[in-house]
Amino acid sequence: MCQLLGMNCNVPTDIVFSFTGFAMRGGRTDTHHDGWGIAFFEGAGVRHFVDHQPAVHSPVATLIKTYPIKSRNVIAHIRKATQGEVALENCHPFMRELWGRYWVFAHNGDLKDFHPALDGPFRPVGNTDSEQAFCWLLQELRRRFGDVRPALPDLAAALAELVPQIAAHGTFNMMLSDGSALFAHCSTNLYWLVRQHPFDTAILSDEDMRVDFSQVTTPNDRVAIIVTQPLTTNERWTACATGEMLCFVDGLPQKNIFSTAVPSEMSK
Template sequence: MCQLLGMNCNVPTDICFSFTGFQARGGLTDHHRDGWGIAFFEGRGVRVFLDPKPSVDSPVAELVRQYPIHSLNVIAHIRKATQGEVRLENTHPFQRELWGRYWIFAHNGNLKDFAPALSGRFRPVGCTDSELAFCHILDTLAQRFPDAPPTPAALFEVLAGLAGAIAAHGEFNFLLSNGERLFAHCATRLTYIVRQAPFADAHLNDQDVTVDFSELTTPADRVAVIATTPLTDNERWEAIPPGTLISFSQGAPEETAATGASAGAAEKVTERR
């Protein structure tokens, strides 16, 4: 399975520590060697780095690992190809514009018999099921809310329904962000941790690296990190139940909804936190 990594914070934060462990999963501690990518939101702009090479061998990944870009929302992906050749255009995360904001999307899984009708506003450049799903999500949002972006609650409700409907075609773990919130959907496996005061040491699973977050943070800082599997071995990570969509805002879970396995099973049970 592909590897997903996301970060949502209440103050701009760098992801160098988490990315150090994540990078190793692209050919060193795991067998995912079909490319990688990462996107950093900065204001209304986005820095996107993509490379079809394994992240463990990528000079671009080394640049990112040592470049302390500070961001409120980050999405990264290490690819194990299921649909689409190993090419730059098939490398996640994908980027599009909607309502005057950039959207970033990365997917882990495999969708079968998935052929949604698209209006033509959003079209895949590559040939992956992932990019097609992203275009379908944005196409649906644009048609549902043609004049202006919806409220956060309305947006979350539509995304929960879409996640359930698309998941009926297969495994649909994904991360999605518009720079304001980060949405995480678990179909099979996804975990997260919220780091806040009192901060402590953290040690990576995939590299022998430890950091003392108390030396790098203020008591008001809060950071949520989402990953396919836990990145550290001395912290408590929360497993997201399969069939669940969570929105993260200001470094913490904001809303949670059960999406079910199909459109008919999508439960609009929303919990405001």
């Protein structure tokens, strides 16, 4: 299956270190060689890069590893195709507009007998189950909340209802963001950690590279990394439970947001 990488921070941060190790799994240390992609939120905009070539051979991936683009929310994906041919239109992450904001989505897994009725403006361009799921999620969010973006607790409540309906069709590890928060759902494998003061040295597991983060950060920086499999050998990663939903804001998991979220009047 595919692999996911996400980053959520309280200050704009580059993902060069984590992406360098992650990209090695796109054809060198693992078999995810059917394309890749990454999206960086910057203000109201998104820098969106996809390539159907394996990440280890892609000149675009080389650019990302050498160009320290800074962002507070990043979603990346390396693909091992299960549905849909190897083609640019089937590379994650996917991006759409809703409520005047860009939304970015990536999925790891395989959905069986998933054929949602799509009757709104969100339609797949490629032929993956992942893009269908993304379009259906946005369609149902717009159906519930109309043209006004809900508050974060209401959005969390809606996703907590909608995501399990997709996950019932198979494996649905996913990441979703509109640049203000990063949501993730675990079906099988998902790990996370938070790097904050006092920072230490991290050592990649897929590449001979280490970084002493105390030399490149300030005491106020905080960075959450979410990934399919741990990227480093010397850090303590937290494994997500099956069916667990997560929401990260400013580099921290919002642990109570799903249990305390109250649906808005429109979603009742």
